[in-house]
Amino acid sequence: MIWVAIITASVGCYLLKLAGLSLPQSLLDRPDVQRVAALLPVALLAALVAVGTFADDGRLTIDARVAGVAAAVVALLLRAPFLVVIVVAAATTAILRAVT
Amino acid sequence: MGWPEERASVRRDALGIAAYAGAFGVSLGAIAVASGLTVMQTCLLSLAMFSGASQVAFVGVIGAGGSALAAIPATLLLGIRNTFYGIRLVQVLGVRGRRVAVAAQFVLDETAAMVIARDDEREQRYAFWFTGVLLFIVWNVGTMAGALGGSAIGDTAAFGLDAVVPAAFLALIWPRLDDATSRLVAIGGALVAITLVPLLPPGIPVLAAAPVAVVAGLWRREPRSTT
Numbered sequence: 001m002i003w004v005a006i007i008t009a010s011v012g013c014y015l016l017k018l019a020g021l022s023l024p025q026s027l028l029d030r031p032d033v034q035r036v037a038a039l040l041p042v043a044l045l046a047a048l049v050a051v052g053t054f055a056d057d058g059r060l061t062i063d064a065r066v067a068g069v070a071a072a073v074v075a076l077l078l079r080a081p082f083l084v085v086i087v088v089a090a091a092t093t094a095i096l097r098a099v100t
Numbered sequence: 101m102g103w104p105e106e107r108a109s110v111r112r113d114a115l116g117i118a119a120y121a122g123a124f125g126v127s128l129g130a131i132a133v134a135s136g137l138t139v140m141q142t143c144l145l146s147l148a149m150f151s152g153a154s155q156v157a158f159v160g161v162i163g164a165g166g167s168a169l170a171a172i173p174a175t176l177l178l179g180i181r182n183t184f185y186g187i188r189l190v191q192v193l194g195v196r197g198r199r200v201a202v203a204a205q206f207v208l209d210e211t212a213a214m215v216i217a218r219d220d221e222r223e224q225r226y227a228f229w230f231t232g233v234l235l236f237i238v239w240n241v242g243t244m245a246g247a248l249g250g251s252a253i254g255d256t257a258a259f260g261l262d263a264v265v266p267a268a269f270l271a272l273i274w275p276r277l278d279d280a281t282s283r284l285v286a287i288g289g290a291l292v293a294i295t296l297v298p299l300l301p302p303g304i305p306v307l308a309a310a311p312v313a314v315v316a317g318l319w320r321r322e323p324r325s326t327t
Contacts (some may be wrong), residue, residue: 006141007169009158010148012172013179017151018204020186021195028191036317037191040184040310041212042282043289045269047309048209050290052266053296055305068263072270082113082271086120089267093260 064100067092106223110214114231117210120264121152121235122242127256128155129246135163143249146240150205153178154301160302178303184310185212192224206232213272281316288312 025098027033053069054060071092101109120311125146137159145155154175161171185205192215195203206228214227256262277283289309296305 002137002141002162002168005171006108006145007148007156007159009172009175010145012206013149013151013154013182014175016176017182017186017207018201018255020183020188021190021193021200021204023187023190028187031189032318034191036314037187039247039282039285039313039317041188041216042273042276042311043285043309043316044181044184044306045209045213045216046286046289047293047306049266049270049273050294051267051297051306054294055302058298058302060294060297064260065137065263068260069266069270072263072267076271076274077309082268083116085271086116086264086268089262089263090120093263094258095260097258097260 062094064096067096103222106220107226110218110223110227110230112228113217114214114234117214117231117236117268118238120261120268121210122238123259124152124265125239125242125257126246126249128152128159128283129243130249131163131246132159133245133247135159137247139160139244139247141224143240143244146243147151149175150236150239151179151182151208152239153181153209153306157303174301174303181209181307181310182207184313185209188212189215189228192221193228194221194225203228203232208235208270210234210235213269216276217272217274219275285313285316288316 023033028037049069053065054062056063068089072085072089075088080088129142129146132155133139133144137145145158149155149158157178158171158175161174162168186204189203189207189212193203211232212230214231215224218224218227273286277286289312292312293305293309296308300308
């Protein structure tokens, strides 16, 4: 049964990925569709950022991750490159956890 | 920046993502085996499903003692956000026919983020394929290592890797937050998700941010010409 579930769920996930790429060109050419398409990743990824910062097992918490992401914001405001931003976030969170 | 430098910059960023994604792959592999999946099943899940959030959901249901079939809807629900990414990605990828079928497997949070972080279409395409293929390799090697090595692997939280995920996505959407509509959509999506975290199962709050983009996209008209 577990094999059936793995294969069914995997095929389903693949078809969901494929569906977005398979929208007809006539629809994609519409300006309103283009505006929504441009904003969708922004909304979803911003939600991922928020959940990744504050959610823990279905609850909202404030822990060392918040400090890490805050440090990342400072790095971004200072125009730090991507790798610096993520290392700053990891280091801030890890150091804070080590000392508390 | 010339094209070789731009490509090098894409590769650097993708390697950064691959580094922490690999660590999460190892951790997921170990959890999957501890939840009752075999090594083979864990590896097939990474190869065929290749979607971190969906795999975590699948393993979570099995680990909680749910039936294997009950894991299917939870997994698919989390896969829906990849459909939304696809609608954006298809506009830059310029793929047709058989290549669409290949590109589809690489539609992920990470590839979508790497694409929207960039403006130039050639760079966006390179970012999609390079990040997608690199993550596919690292993710599969990682989950296999985790499945085989089990509990020998340390806790990702100890290295602050759990803070890297939001920091990385924030860094990648940062260049897009240069206009008022995008900023409002980002803040709106984040608030909707945060509000729903205590009420809904993991993954659904993120998906609930999608209507914010739909409403904002249909609401805002192009700036009127002044002629």
